[in-house]
Amino acid sequence: MFVYEKSKEEMMITNPKKGLVAFILDCIRWTLSGGVAYYIYLAILLVIMGAGIYAYGQQFQEGLIITGMSNIVSWGLYISNFTFFVGVAAAAVMLILPAYVYKDKDFHEVVIIGEGVAVGALVMCLLFITVDMGGPLKVWHMIPGIGLFNWPSSILTWDVLVLNGYLALNALVPFYILYCNYHDRKPVGWKYLPFVFLSIFWAVSIHMVTAFLYQGLPARPFWNNPLLGPRFLASAFAAGPAVIMMVLIAIKERTSYPIDTTIFFKLKRIIVVAAVINLVMLFSEVFKEFYTFTHHSLSAQYLFFGLEGHDSLVPWIWTAIALNIMGTLLFAFAPTKSSSSYLMVAAVSLFTGIWIEKGFGLIIPGLVPSPMGEVVDYTPSSYEILITLGVLATGVLVVTMLIKPALVILSRYKEGLKQPEADGL
Amino acid sequence: MDHGKKKDAPLKTADLLDSKCTRRSFLKGVSIAAAAGSAGLVTGGCGSVASSEEAKLKWDEFFKKNYRMMTQEEKDATVARLERLAKLQRGLDTRISTQEPLDNVLYGYAFNITRCKGYMDCVEACVQENNLDRQSKTQYIRIFEMDPGQLDPTSGDGKYYHEVPVEDKFYMGVQCFHCENAPCIKACPTKATWREPDGIVVVDYDWCIGCRYCMAACPYWGRRFNWGDPVVPKEEINTKQHYLGNRMRWKGVMEKCTFCVQRTRQGKLPACVDACPTGSRVFGNLLDPDSEIRFVLKNKKVFRFREELGTDPKFWYFMD
Amino acid sequence: MKILTLRFAFLLLPALMLLNSQLAIASQDSVLERIQAADQPFDNMQVESAHQLTVETVLAKESYQGGAFRVLARKDAISRYRCSVCHTKKTPQVRDGALITHGDIKINHGEGKNELGCIECHDRQDRDFLVDMEGQKIDFDHSYQLCGQCHFRPKRDWLGGAHGKRVNNWAGERVVMNCTSCHDPHSPAFKTKMPEAYSLPLEE
Numbered sequence: 041m042f043v044y045e046k047s048k049e050e051m052m053i054t055n056p057k058k059g060l061v062a063f064i065l066d067c068i069r070w071t072l073s074g075g076v077a078y079y080i081y082l083a084i085l086l087v088i089m090g091a092g093i094y095a096y097g098q099q100f101q102e103g104l105i106i107t108g109m110s111n112i113v114s115w116g117l118y119i120s121n122f123t124f125f126v127g128v129a130a131a132a133v134m135l136i137l138p139a140y141v142y143k144d145k146d147f148h149e150v151v152i153i154g155e156g157v158a159v160g161a162l163v164m165c166l167l168f169i170t171v172d173m174g175g176p177l178k179v180w181h182m183i184p185g186i187g188l189f190n191w192p193s194s195i196l197t198w199d200v201l202v203l204n205g206y207l208a209l210n211a212l213v214p215f216y217i218l219y220c221n222y223h224d225r226k227p228v229g230w231k232y233l234p235f236v237f238l239s240i241f242w243a244v245s246i247h248m249v250t251a252f253l254y255q256g257l258p259a260r261p262f263w264n265n266p267l268l269g270p271r272f273l274a275s276a277f278a279a280g281p282a283v284i285m286m287v288l289i290a291i292k293e294r295t296s297y298p299i300d301t302t303i304f305f306k307l308k309r310i311i312v313v314a315a316v317i318n319l320v321m322l323f324s325e326v327f328k329e330f331y332t333f334t335h336h337s338l339s340a341q342y343l344f345f346g347l348e349g350h351d352s353l354v355p356w357i358w359t360a361i362a363l364n365i366m367g368t369l370l371f372a373f374a375p376t377k378s379s380s381s382y383l384m385v386a387a388v389s390l391f392t393g394i395w396i397e398k399g400f401g402l403i404i405p406g407l408v409p410s411p412m413g414e415v416v417d418y419t420p421s422s423y424e425i426l427i428t429l430g431v432l433a434t435g436v437l438v439v440t441m442l443i444k445p446a447l448v449i450l451s452r453y454k455e456g457l458k459q460p461e462a463d464g465l
Numbered sequence: 466m467d468h469g470k471k472k473d474a475p476l477k478t479a480d481l482l483d484s485k486c487t488r489r490s491f492l493k494g495v496s497i498a499a500a501a502g503s504a505g506l507v508t509g510g511c512g513s514v515a516s517s518e519e520a521k522l523k524w525d526e527f528f529k530k531n532y533r534m535m536t537q538e539e540k541d542a543t544v545a546r547l548e549r550l551a552k553l554q555r556g557l558d559t560r561i562s563t564q565e566p567l568d569n570v571l572y573g574y575a576f577n578i579t580r581c582k583g584y585m586d587c588v589e590a591c592v593q594e595n596n597l598d599r600q601s602k603t604q605y606i607r608i609f610e611m612d613p614g615q616l617d618p619t620s621g622d623g624k625y626y627h628e629v630p631v632e633d634k635f636y637m638g639v640q641c642f643h644c645e646n647a648p649c650i651k652a653c654p655t656k657a658t659w660r661e662p663d664g665i666v667v668v669d670y671d672w673c674i675g676c677r678y679c680m681a682a683c684p685y686w687g688r689r690f691n692w693g694d695p696v697v698p699k700e701e702i703n704t705k706q707h708y709l710g711n712r713m714r715w716k717g718v719m720e721k722c723t724f725c726v727q728r729t730r731q732g733k734l735p736a737c738v739d740a741c742p743t744g745s746r747v748f749g750n751l752l753d754p755d756s757e758i759r760f761v762l763k764n765k766k767v768f769r770f771r772e773e774l775g776t777d778p779k780f781w782y783f784m785d
Numbered sequence: 786m787k788i789l790t791l792r793f794a795f796l797l798l799p800a801l802m803l804l805n806s807q808l809a810i811a812s813q814d815s816v817l818e819r820i821q822a823a824d825q826p827f828d829n830m831q832v833e834s835a836h837q838l839t840v841e842t843v844l845a846k847e848s849y850q851g852g853a854f855r856v857l858a859r860k861d862a863i864s865r866y867r868c869s870v871c872h873t874k875k876t877p878q879v880r881d882g883a884l885i886t887h888g889d890i891k892i893n894h895g896e897g898k899n900e901l902g903c904i905e906c907h908d909r910q911d912r913d914f915l916v917d918m919e920g921q922k923i924d925f926d927h928s929y930q931l932c933g934q935c936h937f938r939p940k941r942d943w944l945g946g947a948h949g950k951r952v953n954n955w956a957g958e959r960v961v962m963n964c965t966s967c968h969d970p971h972s973p974a975f976k977t978k979m980p981e982a983y984s985l986p987l988e989e
Contacts, residue, residue, distance in 0.1 A: 174716065
């Protein structure tokens, strides 16, 4: 069990007045300090990352032919996970909005954790895109000036802009706040608050733009419906806070950083509303596909019931719907004094359900049958799975590396506020 | 607070350096892969010793511009490099043309679904002419065996291999339709695919980053991706090539039917039209009122596939 | 205040996208509009590389919408031309002559009672020529005049370009295949055969 040793960390500080280098060094130290369980956790993550890097090396050498993708299912596990984790990233806004707009004190304590999760999710998204590209070294072709950037025609260019912008916002604002707190200063309001409000709008836009990637293609009738963008938002605001809740539970159980239980109830409320809306939208889509069955509904038939003997996704989607409903109900009817493990089960259930339904439960059926009516199954290859796991481990590591020092800095800052004389300001 | 003011200055550089702190592991992982990859790209493969001339050529090729942005000198230079690379890597003498589109020409295509008997001579001729990958059996053209009474290819069979024609079936061929309002051109984030003035939708293979968004956007399944390096037996490689057409591609780039740009800009028919034993394919200049394609459009009942999507393709179907 | 700015910002994104799409629609003519506007004749001969054809051709006796055109010759493909070498004024007196020389010809043209006989197309008096219903002699190179008597719809299409095939080029002088380039005149229907290629089942 990792035990947060306050005095040990304090003694490890290089020199609190020394600026950026000291800040970074201390962040590194705090990330690498911890008990045996923590080191095992880090080691597992690094091993998975290593396996992912090896598998990617093979993919870079041989080409994407070693994945399970084909000319029909041209987007697979990578883009599915990208789509899902953009939603998780967008969900940081669900903490920022109450914390800054409604000035909710409880949320203010944990907003940095939400931003850390957002940064980790965005890093995963960028990595997923990179491993999915056929020519990742040629990415400079998109830089306007030295390359050609097909903005505003191509929604992918919009996505490049909004994702990187959001990453900058979610990385720089907490960086500034933590940097100030590290130096026992209160962050100056006008320097970061406008960016916080910008990031609220931006969070909605990253997910709508990512939805528009698919929504704007009349070639793919499964995606080409106006509900896709709103559904993305609804499922993001259910799955994202579920992730944040999982992280908060982990922090509550494993560290001594104080997290008020009211935060869990407030998060739970957000999750329930979003999850219910998501289910309503899902039902709406299912009705449209199956009430009047057209050739456009073949994708939905492939997903839910199988088509021409190809039914590899059928068990997945039904499991996803079951998990979705179970998670929603568990959250909706949670007793007032719900334990951490109850909430964790509910969060994992909802997260997994949405991960399936919005990840490969959305991308693969959109591509099957092909525009010429051909049906194939898609099975990710072992390289593909290893690379995906590697990227996921990278994201988890990034989140750990951001949150662990952040917690130290925040608690030190709060201690400092309680005893201003002792810190010699 | 004096301390406060002094501390604020480093923040500006801190903004730049932020990426190192928070994205450390991302950079770590990607830089390892990128370093390995760049080394791999430049030296031509893990473990193999390529000549330094080949490495230099590849290095120069990596940094070139999009074809449309090149001056004629740059085009000549890249053609020279590509021809030299073909000689070094495959021992072949190729001629890569950069022929411009002809003036006042807009190519159009018509397909006679009464006459097509499903022989697939067109498919084979296209594979030979355009140096398509034999290993994955990439085919730009697909022929569907359809039941009469239905036009949707979902009801057709694209994978038949039996004596043709079968009684009571008709045959419909599809390929890239070279839309005037192509969704693939709109979708490409790097403008690696565009419509030339003579109507052909082309891909600059070296510019494509392999995101495959165009493939998701095409409603006709007209585009193909090179998942691995294409394999063509040396004696079957067509050495009369065009930069935007049938020159050798490699893994990670898109490709598609180009109406045989290496042939049509010289006034020749595309390989599929030339190969068809039943004369089901008609090709010509839509802006020439006396052309065969204009005769078909005027005198036959023609239709275009999925016209309601607004893609404005230049490929019509007709019946006798 | 901040909410208002937010709302305004929310509207900016869809407004920009709508604007972009409107511009896209307005800026180009559709294919059919361009075709309708293109009524000036196009000089096919300007495409210089389309000039070389090494096949035997004859000038067609009819014209198409673009004027005169050429047809692939046929006589050079008939191995025993000239027919009058054997078919003089007297009937050849060789036992089983028809079987020996022309035994490979199976007539499968016309169904049942309407099956064609040899002299319905071949001139009885002058075997070097074909003959039409009105007794007019037709050169082998211009067999389309004969075929077109009954098959007038394909002939009209062939003249215009919707039937048959051009030889090699879409530009330059128009050279088309004649009827017998594709259709065996004695058994004109296309045979069944195995396809030249097949398409893979696309799953692993």
